[in-house]
Structures are given as C-alpha cells and as structure tokens.
Amino acid sequence: MARFSRLDVLNEIIRGGLVPLYYNPDIEIVKKVISAVAAGGVRVFEFTNRGDNAYQLFPELIKHFSREDPSMVIGVGSVLDPGTASLYLSSGANFIVGSVLNPEVAKLCNRRKVPYMPGCGTASEISYAEELGVEIVKIFPGDAVGGPGFVKAVLAPTPWTRVMPTGGVKATDENIREWIASGVTAVGMGSDLVKKEWVKESRYEAITDLTAQVLNWIRAARGEKVFLGVEHSGLYATDNASAQLIAQWYSDIFGFAVKESSSSFLVSGEGPGRIEVVKGTSPAACHICIEVSNYDAAVAALEAKGIELDEPKLRPETKSAFLKQRDPAGNLVHILWRK
Numbered sequence: 001m002a003r004f005s006r007l008d009v010l011n012e013i014i015r016g017g018l019v020p021l022y023y024n025p026d027i028e029i030v031k032k033v034i035s036a037v038a039a040g041g042v043r044v045f046e047f048t049n050r051g052d053n054a055y056q057l058f059p060e061l062i063k064h065f066s067r068e069d070p071s072m073v074i075g076v077g078s079v080l081d082p083g084t085a086s087l088y089l090s091s092g093a094n095f096i097v098g099s100v101l102n103p104e105v106a107k108l109c110n111r112r113k114v115p116y117m118p119g120c121g122t123a124s125e126i127s128y129a130e131e132l133g134v135e136i137v138k139i140f141p142g143d144a145v146g147g148p149g150f151v152k153a154v155l156a157p158t159p160w161t162r163v164m165p166t167g168g169v170k171a172t173d174e175n176i177r178e179w180i181a182s183g184v185t186a187v188g189m190g191s192d193l194v195k196k197e198w199v200k201e202s203r204y205e206a207i208t209d210l211t212a213q214v215l216n217w218i219r220a221a222r223g224e225k226v227f228l229g230v231e232h233s234g235l236y237a238t239d240n241a242s243a244q245l246i247a248q249w250y251s252d253i254f255g256f257a258v259k260e261s262s263s264s265f266l267v268s269g270e271g272p273g274r275i276e277v278v279k280g281t282s283p284a285a286c287h288i289c290i291e292v293s294n295y296d297a298a299v300a301a302l303e304a305k306g307i308e309l310d311e312p313k314l315r316p317e318t319k320s321a322f323l324k325q326r327d328p329a330g331n332l333v334h335i336l337w338r339k
Contacts, residue, residue, distance in 0.1 A: 002094045003066065004073050006113045009095050010135050012043050012073055013115075017186045017218040019164065020211065021046035021077050021097075022194045027057045031064055033194055036204040038072055039316055040211025041339060046077040046097055046188065055087045062092035071339075075115075082108045089114060097188075099140050101125055106132035117164060121145040123154055126161060136162045136185055143168020148182035155183045164188055171210055173217045180221035189214070216294045226298050231291035231336050232266075232274040236282040243279040250275060287322075287332035295319040295337035302335075309335075 004012075013019060020037045022045075024030050034045050047058060058076065065072045075095030076088040082104040085096050089112055096109050101118035109116035110133045119140035120126045126137050139145060142165030146153070151163050166188030169179060179187055193214065198206045219226075237243040247258045247265035256275075259266045267275040276289070292298035299309065302323070312321035322334040 002089070002092060002112070002114050003062075003070075004094045006115050009044070009073055009075070009115050013136060013164070013186050014162075016041070016043055016215065017180075017222070018042055018211070018214055019044050019046050019166075019186055019188045020193050021048050021166065021188055021190045023048040023050045023054065024199070025051050025054075025057075027060055029199060030057065030061060032202075032204050033199065033207065034061070034065065034072065034074070035069070036207040037194070037211045038069055038339065040208040041215045042211055043071060044073045044075070044095075046075055046095075048077040048190075049084065049088070050078050055084070055091070058088060058093070059091040066092075079105065081105065085109065097138055099138075101129050101132075103128075103132055106134060119166075123158075126154060126163075127158070130161065136164050138188065139163050139165040139184075141167030148178045148184075151179070151182040151184055159183075166190070171214055173220075176214065176217040177221040180218060187218075212294070212296075216297055219293055224293060226292055226294055226301055227335075228291045228293055230273060231289040231338075232276050234264075234276040234278055234287035234289065234332075236278050236280065236284070236286065238281060243277040247275075247277045250277075282332070284326065284330060284332045287334060288327070289320075290333065290335050292335050292337050295335070298335050298337070 020042055022033050037045060047061060061074060065074060073094050075097060076093045077097035079085050079088065079096050079098050080100060081102060085105045085108050095115040095117065096105065097117045098105060099119040101120055106116050116134055117136050117138045118129050118134060119138045120129055129137050139151065147168060155161055162185040164186045165179060165184055169175065169187045169189050171189065171192045193210060194207055235246055243265050247267050250256050250267045251258045254269065256267045256269045264279055265277040267277065308324040309321040310324055312319060317339050318336060320334055320336040322332060327333055
C-alpha cells in the first residue's frame with residue numbers, strides 16, 4: 001500500500017518541479033542513485049519498469065527507503081497495463097507513470113487513491129486522461145510531440161491542465177527555462193540527469209550537484225524566492241534560567257511539544273516555525289534562522305550585498321552558516337537549507 005496520500009504526492013511533484021527517473025538491474029546502484037538525487041533536494045523518484053523482473057526489485061526499494069529516508073516518495077514508470085500496475089501498487093508504489101494512456105490503469109489507480117500520470121501526445125488524449133481523473137499528464141516523448149510550443153498550444157484553451165514532459169528535457173538553464181515558461185507543472189528527467197558515465201564511475205556526488213542545480217534553475221524560472229522566511233527563532237540559557245526551564249515554560253503555557261537534542265531544545269506547535277532554546281549562553285539576546293530554498297544561491301545573494309558568513313556547517317540533510325554581521329539590535333542571524 002502507498003505510504004503517501006494522493007494529494008501529498010501531487011503537491012510534492014508540483015512543489016519540487018522535478019521527477020528523476022532511472023532503472024538498473026543492480027538494486028544497490030538504484031539505491032545509490034535515489035540517495036544521490038535526494039541529497040540534491042529531490043523528494044520524488046520514478047523507478048522505471050524496463051528490465052526483466054524489475055518488479056522484484058521494487059519491494060526492497062520501498063522497504064529500504066521507508067527506513068533510511070522515509071520522506072522519499074517512490075513510484076513506478078513505464079507501466080502499460082493494469083496487471084503490471086497492480087503488482088507495483090501491492091508493493092507500495094506511491095504513483096504510477098505510463099508512456100501511454102490506459103483507461104483501466106486510471107480506474108485502478110483511482111480506486112487505490114494513487115496518482116496516475118499517463119503518457120499523452122495529443123490534445124484529445126490529454127482531455128480524455130483528465131476525464132479519467134488524471135491530475136498531471138505526462139507529455140511523451142516531450143521533444144517529439146512539439147516541445148514547449150506544444151505545451152503552450154495545449155494550455156491556451158485549457159489553462160487548468162497540468163503537464164509534465166519527459167523525453168527531450170535537458171539539464172541546462174536555457175532548456176529548463178523554456179519548458180517552465182511554456183507552463184509545465186514539472187519535468188521528468190532520465191539519462192540527462194543520471195548520466196551513465198557517472199554511474200559507471202560511481203560519481204554519485206556529480207548526480208547530487210546536478211540535481212541541486214536543476215532544482216535551482218526551476219526555482220529561478222518560476223520566479224521563486226531564495227529566502228523563504230523564518231525557520232526558527234533561537235533563545236539562549238541564562239544564569240537565572242536553564243534551556244530546559246525556558247523550553248518547558250513555552251510547553252506549559254502554549255501546549256507546545258519539546259524535543260531535546262545534544263545542544264538545544266526544539267519547541268514547536270502544529271503551525272509553521274519553531275523555537276530553539278540553546279543550552280549554552282550567548283552575548284546575543286537571540287538568533288533568527290532564515291530558511292532558504294538553495295544554499296549556494298543564498299550565499300551568493302548575501303555576498304553580493306556585502307554580507308560575510310562564518311564557517312558553514314555542511315551536512316547531507318542541512319546546510320547552514322551564521323552571518324558575521326548582526327541585525328541592528330545585536331541579534332545573530334543564520335541561514336538554513338534543509339533537504
């Protein structure tokens with residue numbers, strides 16, 4: 001059974017705008033590729049059903065990432081018939097993608113509340129897919145059916161249509177901008193993102209870097225902001241109040257949950273944002289953490305304004321750095337990117 005709801009999957013595809021797709025008969029290589037794109041910021045991955053007995057590999061992928069990276073949404077591509085779709089749905093597929101449109105697969109996925117993204121190449125096929133309940137239509141092969149020009153022509157009379165081209169999407173700023181400008185919701189990328197030579201040479205860090213770059217191009221083409229908002233505010237222990245005492249006060253008064261780490265207490269409610277209560281003291285009254293969509297882009301934007309940063313803390317899950325310059329009240333400020 002799918003671990004993610006249909007709405008969560010669709011919203012994640014829309015949010016990120018990139019769905020990598022890949023197949024390899026060696027499951028350990030597939031695991032490394034998925035981990036590499038995840039490290040670059042992607043949360044959705046399409047395992048393509050292309051090799052003999054590919055369906056036998058899929059349950060292990062689902063089990064592995066439910067333990068190692070439970071936020072990763074994994075689905076299956078190249079599914080042509082309801083029998084194959086049933087196999088993968090029973091194995092935990094969170095979405096189904098096809099190179100063609102099959103009404104029976106659409107009905108099956110609807111019954112299981114799992115997104116279905118069929119391949120369509122005409123306006124009539126797209127319209128029929130939407131009648132069957134499809135939210136995001138895969139345009140395949142994207143370049144052969146007319147590229148961004150085809151998308152623009154389709155969306156002109158039906159602006160509510162959501163499109164994801166696969167095939168012909170290149171890992172370049174120019175090509176990504178062209179697709180996004182045409183109105184696509186997301187793009188699917190295979191060998192142009194997960195390059196064969198990189199996999200052969202075990203250069204998974206190159207896949208991570210390119211994934212992060214493609215996501216940055218997508219955000220820039222969409223006009224999305226680098227600085228997203230306040231991720232948390234930070235308070236410090238004092239001689240009169242320990243970090244635990246401060247955190248407990250917020251819990252007692254507002255009913256917030258408290259989670260302890262080695263260096264601080266994190267206090268949060270049901271809404272966005274957190275309070276971090278640091279166990280150590282500081283000459284600053286507090287610190288403010290600004291969440292960013294892309295760490296490197298944020299650093300470049302700050303440096304362009306003459307802001308210097310302290311030594312960064314770069315981890316697989318997070319990247320952060322304090323600004324050397326404090327705000328006018330003397331508070332510390334740092335930026336944070338989270339996978």
